[in-house]
Amino acid sequence: MNVRAISLFFILVTASCVRALFADEAFVVDWHIASIGSIDPSRALVSPDSVAVFSESSVLASLDPVSGTIRWRHRLDESAVPQHSHLIRLDSSALLLAAATPADASITHIAAWVEDSGYLVWDAYLSGGAPVGVSVAGDVYILLSGGKVQRLSRRTGSELWEYSLPEGHSPVDIVASKHSVSVITRKQDKGLGYFIVGAESGELASDIFVVMDKNAAAVSVSKTEGHGLDIISWTVPGEGSTIKVANLSDTAMSVYTITPKSTYASFFLTSTSTGVAVTLTGLDGKSWAELYSNSGGKLILVGATSPTESAIAVGAGKLFELSKGSISRFALGSDGEKVESRTEVALPSSPVEFLTCSLSACLVGFKNGEYVLATITGVTWTRDESIADVISALFVELEEEGESSSLGEVLFEENAAPLQAYIHRVKRHWNALAGLPQYVIGFFQRFMSGDYDAVPVDPNSTVTDTFGFRKFIVLATTKGGLRALDTAHSGAFAWKVDDVLESDVIVGIVHGDAKDKLYVVGKFGTVAYINALTGKLMAISKITDFGLGDKVESVVTFVDDGVLYIAAWTAHGQLHFLKGSSPAKSVYFSKVIDNAVVGYIYKEDRVIPTWRFTLPTSSYKITSFASRDPEDKSVSVGRVLGDRSVLYKYLNPHILAVAAVNEDTKSAAIFLIDDVSGRLLYSSFHDDEVVDTAAGVKLVIGEHWVVYSYWSELATRGEKLVVLDMYESDIRNERWSKGQNFSSFTETPLPFVQGQAYLFPEHITSLAVSRSRFGITNRDIIATLDTAQIAVIPKRLLDARRPINRDPTNEEKEEGLVKYDALVGDDKRFIISHVFNVVGTKKTICTPASLESTVLVFAYGLDLFFTRITPSQPFDLLSKSFNKGQLLLTIFALMVGVRFTGPMVRRKQLNIRWGTQK
């Protein structure tokens, strides 16, 4: 009843809010897994003492050759295009990365990095297109897609000369030697050929374009960087499987021909001391190698391996073959193959994607996203990079201790006849007595240590801990696998499954009715049922009557009359029920399609489009949208003001926030619509600002409010954080929805929206909102920042009722309002990721622990980060500094005192009565 007292309490509790966690909790309650992303063999440099990689996620990283941990990594501009980038070695201690950027690959960013430390030596931005070829011969020679050749100083990166290709040539590659540079191009009428450019002068050594083949098709250039000859090979359409080979350093330009023994899908040539080695992959996926020796102006086959299921690679003048759990190394000699060493390796069972080797180390990539470095002694390390590319993630609740037995029985007792229920309960309690000694021991252990984490949870069990902090996080990866991470054990894999949907691509995972059952839905209609605690596949099936050429776009879940429905929504606008079918009531769906929000009604087993919400002009593009979390609970329907009157919250569950940007005017707009009726409830336009439309608008919806952020140049340059609080009415104590049923189709009053905007010091990349078990705890807004940090902003600070330009009145103080300050979040204590560098997070998900105060937070993207936050302080948890020993001692001392003084007092009183003592 005492609202003032309660609000006073909350002011006391939250006013001095220390958001950041305590030093002793860091690294205990949170963990971080750093990733680099998928590795492409053409951008991986393997040497015995280092592995350097430019990954598909634009991360340049150096891995420790012994442990496989990341020695250093740099995430380049996210707009870099790894597919058009080149990673080569500048010298023995430096790497050279030429990366195409931005999305249209019009600029090349070339940089030299120290391999041991990751320090930048020099870098340069070259206009003229993406890098087509890079070659190092003393200095750096680079060929750009725009037809420019540049020589850059090896030490400073400054341009020494520039040469532009003549008209009509499209660049293919560049091979540099000490004195000359061969620029390989295709000319429209003459076909494949090359120029020779003087290395010193930067001018054509001779005016001749040496034509190699008019009809060359697949061209591959093998640059051995000093290990042999630089050779070029190509195929000619219409000449079967013949491969033509030419030596680029041969001035006579003689072309050799080899004919592999069977047809192939791809090939790669390497020069050897006596000829060439070809590795080929057949149409059936099997690989083999053939060895040719130069004899009398011809390449003669001198040896070949038999085709194997696994991979084959040539590196450092050796041939490596991975097959049947062992890696064999062959010498490439004139007498054919000769096994030099054979190493048995225990490798993941997933199919091999690539094998790339140096003299004594092989990097093996697997289809499931795992990478293994194998040396002569066996597997040195394994990295699972599939978790760097997550489609969807969800929390899985674990069993509570003894829960499986009790829950059903309690339900039975609630519904059975009283006598029967009583007998049942007595029996149950009798049986439970068996566990009493163990419970008592555990209780005392916990009690003495005062630390609930002190009793470790067995990593192999599927039982949660006392406060429900231990859960599994199941990740669906783009590689088609599932990974379950154990939150209580630093994100260690609880289980992993590969190829869940066989050849299908995962679209989404959702919980079934039983919380340990997961539905994994694939793009082409495959559905797998997985036990969430063990990862066991329970069943797999195909959606029946799945339309030809149709694709599942998303998985929807909803509850109707207490029954959970799971359905797959397809591109053809079909709804396939995976659990439950034909709900009794009509269900209203809405979806963002082609820059508009489209409403549907599902009735009589059909999905019928009903309404369409389009943006004001066609130059607006929808960048993001958010709807209310169906599980988000409101503990109160109103907000209590300082004078104890109530502003009623607008708690429409159908509210959908859509954010759009206008490329032409560089503005942003927010629309709040009812996603059942399509009615526009509120709109707001940011027209006078120069909005960063590429970054878009980040959005999140809490119970009755929307928070969004965007970067703009005006009026103050920075990230703008806006809060919109929605109330039923601006008049206090007025609640029109009382005693009615809420229907989106009745003309209910529009919400009263109050807004306030703030400046945030960093770029925000995504927003999320914390959700506690009962919704009593305050809400925090969780923002991932482009500084590789994660911040929490209390919703209390983002409050449209904060008084502007004046101090709050007493009533406002009681409401918990503080004076408006335009800058919010300029406090390092808001950063919950402390020293972790959480790179590339795209999304944050939250789930409540068993404690009302605590919310578990998991952010994913490239890196994974887990922590737990207490938006209203851990009010239901004793602090670790609480001195239980002292409390126990005090109680004990009191007991002893009472034991001794009791008889004394009794004796004294008796003596007084007998008059023997005054």
Next chain:
Amino acid sequence: MATPHWLTSYTELSSTVVKKSTALYPDPPSFNKEIILNTKTKHGKEILGPTPEERDTLKVKKAWEIALSPSKSLPMNAIMSYFSGSSLQIFSLTMTFMLFSNPVKAIANVGPTFARYESESTFSRILQAKLVFIALQLATIAVGVWKMGSMGVLPTKRSDWLAWENETPVLENGVFVS
């Protein structure tokens, strides 16, 4: 004599006893027994004992004094309540508690409090005093209620009943396909 001497001498006030006692102990010096005995027989009613009516009037007067006594402390209570402020402190809490507990106790004990003045003849008049007494105690409670109100612990505002208000049931089932 069946009854012991000390019993009769302590319980009975009849002249015989007086006589007996006078017979036992000598009168104090200059005590004129005659005068007392004569006065009692001749003018006793006028001087010593009031008439029953007078006695009743006196009782009622006394009862009214008691009935009005809370009114004296009422302004003090009100002033103290006003000046102790609306914050929740141990002092003001104790005071507020007293403002409720004392009147309730007094009302519960209203019978014994007025029992000494009650007789069949004064019943109706004493009843009035009792009612006034109760009313004044209730006024003290009213001060307490006002005090509680000023401390904000009375459920008089809309927000106090907010916890009993439920969310509006929603008719349609809307699903956003993200």
